[in-house]
Amino acid sequence: MGLKRNKISVIGSGFTGATTALMIAQKELGDVVLVDIPQMEDPTKGKALDMAEAAPVQGFDAKIIGTSNYEDTKDSDLVIITAGIARKPGMSRDDLVNTNAKIMKAVAKDIVNYSPDTTIIVLTNPVDAMTYTVFKESGLPKGRVIGQSGVLDTARFRTFVAEELNLSVKDITGFVLGGHGDDMVPLIRYSYAGGVPLETLISKERLEEIVQRTRTGGGEIVSLLGNGSAYYAPAASLTVMAEAILKDQRRVIPSIAFLEGEYGYKDIYLGVPTILGGKGIEKIIELDLTAEEKAALDKSAASVKKVLSLLS
Numbered sequence: 001m002g003l004k005r006n007k008i009s010v011i012g013s014g015f016t017g018a019t020t021a022l023m024i025a026q027k028e029l030g031d032v033v034l035v036d037i038p039q040m041e042d043p044t045k046g047k048a049l050d051m052a053e054a055a056p057v058q059g060f061d062a063k064i065i066g067t068s069n070y071e072d073t074k075d076s077d078l079v080i081i082t083a084g085i086a087r088k089p090g091m092s093r094d095d096l097v098n099t100n101a102k103i104m105k106a107v108a109k110d111i112v113n114y115s116p117d118t119t120i121i122v123l124t125n126p127v128d129a130m131t132y133t134v135f136k137e138s139g140l141p142k143g144r145v146i147g148q149s150g151v152l153d154t155a156r157f158r159t160f161v162a163e164e165l166n167l168s169v170k171d172i173t174g175f176v177l178g179g180h181g182d183d184m185v186p187l188i189r190y191s192y193a194g195g196v197p198l199e200t201l202i203s204k205e206r207l208e209e210i211v212q213r214t215r216t217g218g219g220e221i222v223s224l225l226g227n228g229s230a231y232y233a234p235a236a237s238l239t240v241m242a243e244a245i246l247k248d249q250r251r252v253i254p255s256i257a258f259l260e261g262e263y264g265y266k267d268i269y270l271g272v273p274t275i276l277g278g279k280g281i282e283k284i285i286e287l288d289l290t291a292e293e294k295a296a297l298d299k300s301a302a303s304v305k306k307v308l309s310l311l312s
């Protein structure tokens with residue numbers, strides 16, 4: 001009896017979806033099914049074929065197919081949702097809510113129809129609210145519907161800190177809590193360079209500037225690109241979450257999780273530290289927050305609740 005290969009479906013074959021499919025294949029996490037709407041079927045097949053033809057050059061083994069037929073996603077071990085519209089300069093992520101909520105509802109049904117026991121990671125914005133929508137629509141257990149924001153937001157913070165200190169990004173750790181919006185909460189107190197607290201290495205004023213740049217990091221890329229949003233770092237972030245789940249790594253990773261009283265919030269999906277493993281979100285880690293940090297998190301949670309209230 002041979003070993004079973006993982007099957008990963010990526011919904012949406014645009015910038016983030018296609019880049020994620022390639023990164024997942026390059027890491028040999030499993031075979032990849034790239035899915036888009038029927039009008040995009042040929043370009044989706046074309047991207048998948050192009051990626052498959054990169055495999056012999058780079059020496060990775062993964063089948064990659066493009067399709068618009070959900071039957072091809074049957075029995076996926078993991079599904080990543082990147083379908084929907086992205087913002088353009090001048091827009092906030094929340095401006096996408098109505099269009100993308102409709103897409104999430106349709107996509108969630110199609111996914112569970114063919115993979116009733118799968119795990120889903122949502123990227124589509126506004127991602128806290130879209131993860132909530134997919135959770136409600138899919139009927140999957142809360143730990144199996146997860147949103148991506150914290151890996152990316154933390155990566156941005158780590159990039160800026162490494163640049164500031166002229167150190168390897170590998171040694172910089174950080175924690176960003178809250179919703180994936182401009183009032184997210186980078187936790188300086190829990191951020192280190194090789195175990196040394198950042199507060200002892202960078203001035204308070206400079207750290208505040210880095211926090212601010214992290215908060216608006218998505219918008220910085222949107223302004224530079226002019227016609228879409230970030231995709232390399234988002235795809236890398238999805239890939240690390242996929243790996244933690246598919247290899248049952250039990251990594252401590254910030255994820256958008258369904259809260260039922262943790263941090264004092266209920267009936268909301270919000271970015272918090274989690275343990276990610278084979279069962280999806282296996283645990284939510286509750287950090288002790290100062291009054292100031294809690295107030296910042298309250299503000300971020302209130303913004304997410306406001307977007308949730310727009311959903312019918």
Ligand SMILES: NC(=O)C1=CN([C@@H]2O[C@H](COP(=O)(O)OP(=O)(O)OC[C@H]3O[C@@H](n4cnc5c(N)ncnc54)[C@H](O)[C@@H]3O)[C@@H](O)[C@H]2O)C=CC1
Pocket residue numbers: 011012013014015016017035036037040082083084085086087096100103106107122123124125126127148149152180228229230231234
């Ligand atoms: N949570 C996060 O940290 C991040 C979230 N995003 C979000 O991810 C989403 C995708 O971004 P991009 O890939 O850059 O956009 P894109 O426009 O390049 O690709 C989106 C794709 O979704 C497809 N699509 C639309 N409706 C669909 C449906 N019903 N079924 C299947 N596919 C469908 C489109 O045809 C298109 O190919 C956006 O909402 C963006 O804001 C992007 C980066 C980071």
Ligand SMILES: O=C([O-])CC(=O)C(=O)O
Pocket residue numbers: 086087093125152180217218219221222229230234
């Ligand atoms: O900014 C956007 O619209 C896309 C995104 O969520 C990010 O790059 O953080």
